[in-house]
Amino acid sequence: MIGRILLVAAREFRQIAATRSFWVTLLILPLAFAIGPIASRFLDKSDTQRVMLIDRTGGGTARAITARLDLDEQRRVLTALSRYVESHRLERADPTAPWARHDRWYSDADVARFTAAGGIEGALSRIAAVKDADTPVFEAPDPDYAIVPVPAAVAAAPPDRIDTALAPLLRPADGSKAKPLDYAVYIPADFGRSPDVRLWANGAPSGGFVGAVQQLLAQELKLRYLQANGVAAPVAIAATAIAPAIAVVVPPRGSGRERVLIRSILPLACAYILLMSLILSGSWMLQGSVEERSNKLIETVLACVSPNELMYGKLIGTVGIGLSMVATWAICGIVAAFATHGAIAEMIRPALEPVSSVGAIATILYFFVAGYIVVAMIFLVIGAVSDSMRDAQGYLTPVLLVIMIPVTILVQAVLRGASGPMIEVLTWIPLWTPFAVLARLGTGMPLWQVWAAGALTAVFILVEVVLLGRIFRASLLASGQRTDFRQVIRLMRREA
Amino acid sequence: MQHALRLDGVVKRFGAMTAVDHLSFAVAPGEVFGFLGGNGAGKTTSLRMVLDIIRPDAGSIEVLGKPPGREASGQLGFLPEERGLYRSMTALETVVYFGRLKGMTAADARGRGRLLLDRFGLGAHLRTGVDKLSKGMAQKVQLATAVVNAPRLLILDEPFSGLDPVNQGLLEDEILNAAKGGAAVVFSTHVMQHAERLCDRLLLLARGAKRFEGTQEQARATLPARLEVVARQSPATLDGVQSASAGADLGDGWTAWDVRLSPGRDPADLLQQCTERGVPLRRFEQHRPGLHDVFLHIVGPAEARA
Numbered sequence: 001m002i003g004r005i006l007l008v009a010a011r012e013f014r015q016i017a018a019t020r021s022f023w024v025t026l027l028i029l030p031l032a033f034a035i036g037p038i039a040s041r042f043l044d045k046s047d048t049q050r051v052m053l054i055d056r057t058g059g060g061t062a063r064a065i066t067a068r069l070d071l072d073e074q075r076r077v078l079t080a081l082s083r084y085v086e087s088h089r090l091e092r093a094d095p096t097a098p099w100a101r102h103d104r105w106y107s108d109a110d111v112a113r114f115t116a117a118g119g120i121e122g123a124l125s126r127i128a129a130v131k132d133a134d135t136p137v138f139e140a141p142d143p144d145y146a147i148v149p150v151p152a153a154v155a156a157a158p159p160d161r162i163d164t165a166l167a168p169l170l171r172p173a174d175g176s177k178a179k180p181l182d183y184a185v186y187i188p189a190d191f192g193r194s195p196d197v198r199l200w201a202n203g204a205p206s207g208g209f210v211g212a213v214q215q216l217l218a219q220e221l222k223l224r225y226l227q228a229n230g231v232a233a234p235v236a237i238a239a240t241a242i243a244p245a246i247a248v249v250v251p252p253r254g255s256g257r258e259r260v261l262i263r264s265i266l267p268l269a270c271a272y273i274l275l276m277s278l279i280l281s282g283s284w285m286l287q288g289s290v291e292e293r294s295n296k297l298i299e300t301v302l303a304c305v306s307p308n309e310l311m312y313g314k315l316i317g318t319v320g321i322g323l324s325m326v327a328t329w330a331i332c333g334i335v336a337a338f339a340t341h342g343a344i345a346e347m348i349r350p351a352l353e354p355v356s357s358v359g360a361i362a363t364i365l366y367f368f369v370a371g372y373i374v375v376a377m378i379f380l381v382i383g384a385v386s387d388s389m390r391d392a393q394g395y396l397t398p399v400l401l402v403i404m405i406p407v408t409i410l411v412q413a414v415l416r417g418a419s420g421p422m423i424e425v426l427t428w429i430p431l432w433t434p435f436a437v438l439a440r441l442g443t444g445m446p447l448w449q450v451w452a453a454g455a456l457t458a459v460f461i462l463v464e465v466v467l468l469g470r471i472f473r474a475s476l477l478a479s480g481q482r483t484d485f486r487q488v489i490r491l492m493r494r495e496a
Numbered sequence: 497m498q499h500a501l502r503l504d505g506v507v508k509r510f511g512a513m514t515a516v517d518h519l520s521f522a523v524a525p526g527e528v529f530g531f532l533g534g535n536g537a538g539k540t541t542s543l544r545m546v547l548d549i550i551r552p553d554a555g556s557i558e559v560l561g562k563p564p565g566r567e568a569s570g571q572l573g574f575l576p577e578e579r580g581l582y583r584s585m586t587a588l589e590t591v592v593y594f595g596r597l598k599g600m601t602a603a604d605a606r607g608r609g610r611l612l613l614d615r616f617g618l619g620a621h622l623r624t625g626v627d628k629l630s631k632g633m634a635q636k637v638q639l640a641t642a643v644v645n646a647p648r649l650l651i652l653d654e655p656f657s658g659l660d661p662v663n664q665g666l667l668e669d670e671i672l673n674a675a676k677g678g679a680a681v682v683f684s685t686h687v688m689q690h691a692e693r694l695c696d697r698l699l700l701l702a703r704g705a706k707r708f709e710g711t712q713e714q715a716r717a718t719l720p721a722r723l724e725v726v727a728r729q730s731p732a733t734l735d736g737v738q739s740a741s742a743g744a745d746l747g748d749g750w751t752a753w754d755v756r757l758s759p760g761r762d763p764a765d766l767l768q769q770c771t772e773r774g775v776p777l778r779r780f781e782q783h784r785p786g787l788h789d790v791f792l793h794i795v796g797p798a799e800a801r802a
Contacts, residue, residue, distance in 0.1 A: 001566075004566070007593070007596055007597055011593060015582070015584050015585075018584060019584075296576075297581065299544070299547075299577075300574065300580070300594070302547070302549045303569065303574040305569075309566070
């Protein structure tokens with residue numbers, strides 16, 4: 001019996017693996033991942049926002065704003081460098097440098113120290129002395145803002161004509177290759193006496209940008225106010241520079257709120273990949289079980305194998321194809337991790353660490369394979385009750401939607417850190433149990449729930465094999481008969 | 497002698513309809529057994545029960561001495577009425593696959609597959625995809641899948657339907673070869689010419705019930721013998737003659753007579769009477785009834801048309 005089941009499974013596997021659609025499907029995901037970064041380079045899309053400062057006070061305010069934005073930029077670079085140093089254990093390059101301390105929010109003083117020590121170039125030269133040859137190169141983030149010069153037309157425009165002068169810069173004409181401005185800040189000549197400042201944004205303004213400008217201008221106003229009220233200039237400057245020294249404690253990477261997200265990456269990816277591989281391989285499963293009927297082969301086959309052997313063989317063959325596809329994707333990922341000198345590995349290492357135990361791996365594998373069997377069994381029966389692929393496709397789409405929509409909502413909910421009755425309910429409906437458990441594994445799902453969900457899935461698969469198996473057997477020789485819902489129930493209730 | 501196939505009181509019902517009604521028969525090794533009946537007579541249902549594709553409601557079936565089951569598939573060959581092939585496989589892969597499902601090793605199945613396909617004139621198409629074969633070639637591959645395991649019981653359901661004349665001849669040869677090799681061959685058909693040429697014994701089925709089982713001669717004997725006699729006097733007065741109709745006047749007193757004997761009477765007896773009584777004859781020719789006539793006679797025209 002086992003021999004015949006494996007023969008059917010091997011034929012099923014070979015048949016699907018010999019199709020062009022299989023190879024296209026198999027390669028489409030790795031290709032998309034490979035092409036994505038390459039394409040993004042060609043797209044040349046920069047996140048750096050273009051800022052124009054129109055300062056009619058003499059230029060001092062614009063310089064102050066520029067200095068403020070530059071300080072924030074250096075803080076971002078310092079933070080990124082700190083994560084790089086932490087990831088590659090490079091603190092020994094300069095243990096006293098701010099980038100060698102990771103458990104903090106970098107203050108203005110830290111940033112000033114970093115800049116004074118040569119900024120990023122200075123830090124990288126010290127790091128280069130201790131860095132291994134295979135450690136990837138540090139890539140500084142693109143700056144958030146770039147200050148662009150004020151064109152003569154804008155500089156010369158009277159205050160009531162500024163809007164008109166800025167309009168073509170904020171919204172270049174169709175077909176123009178000019179990059180639009182993201183922000184323009186107009187500081188009138190009477191700024192100080194008047195608090196009015198104007199800001200144009202090419203969309204919803206970022207809180208960070210407005211906050212930085214506001215903080216700087218507020219300092220300017222306070223300084224002028226204090227001086228106008230008789231406070232000596234040095235005192236006024238010191239007063240406006242007073243700021244609380246906030247000691248920020250940052251948890252180590254991969255802990256705190258980040259911990260749940262990182263722990264969920266792999267299980268969530270498995271839930272998504274399970275869903276994707278089922279969607280992609282659904283039509284092959286149908287094709288497999290429609291084929292004997294549509295090609296008038298069924299009697300020839302049934303003379304050699306029993307309906308049960310045929311069903312198990314097809315199930316194993318199609319599940320094998322789906323899992324091979326996923327295994328290939330995983331291998332591509334591993335190869336990519338090596339090919340990128342560990343850059344990807346570095347990225348996914350924190351996600352792998354929490355699920356590196358045998359129990360966690362076994363749980364993920366169990367629910368992945370079980371999820372595949374649960375759905376594959378339904379596809380097989382759809383194929384068995386259909387006379388042609390056209391018939392079968394008619395059932396496939398609604399079934400896929402029924403599976404897909406709740407799973408998509410579930411995964412999004414887990415990603416947002418949401419919890420609630422919907423997630424709980426889906427966990428205990430066997431069709432979605434494997435997806436729900438995979439999605440929830442990283443969120444600290446109680447162990448008893450994992451065991452109970454595992455048992456529920458196993459029982460459901462057994463029930464499927466018995467009940468859907470009856471439909472499969474009864475439908476094999478019932479060519480040309482329309483199988484409606486009542487007929488399906490009738491077939492389930494009695495052995496054919 | 498152990499029978500290759502034996503059915504005893506087999507009944508199969510589908511709802512209110514009785515598809516097979518207390519069917520009993522047996523087939524010996526080396527015998528070609530015709531399973532004749534009109535459409536819907538129960539032939540395919542009976543064969544499906546033999547193959548354990550469906551189960552009988554009553555009665556028993558023995559296949560090579562055992563109840564039906566896939567354990568016997570290694571010694572069974574089956575060619576169904578509705579025939580198809582996996583379109584993505586090659587001719588040889590198809591034969592090997594079915595050989596392996598029947599318990600052959602890959603090497604044996606491959607060797608036997610090559611031999612058969614060569615014999616069927618497909619030696620140059622071993623690796624041709626089934627979807628690229630002509631209909632006639634595909635039919636040969638189907639036949640090869642049925643006999644790849646040199647079966648001891650070969651079951652053919654309407655094997656000649658849809659075959660071109662060349663492949664009909666090929667199939668007839670295979671049937672006779674299999675029987676010569678000791679295999680029992682059971683084939684269902686509603687085309688009597690094939691049965692006449694091949695069957696040692698036959699069974700006539702109508703509405704699921706057996707109407708006749710025996711040799712071709714026994715079947716023909718169920719019809720009154722018919723003779724064409726040219727004589728100067730009417731043979732109607734002779735013993736055993738049921739009717740004698742005068743035909744053409746051949747001149748000089750000779751007349752052609754269409755003579756029907758009473759059922760069970762032997763034409764040789766009539767010839768002997770003519771000799772003993774000094775009845776002059778210029779022709780005494782016996783018309784052998786065809787199986788078609790026998791079939792019509794036994795199952796009735798309405799059943800035969802079904």
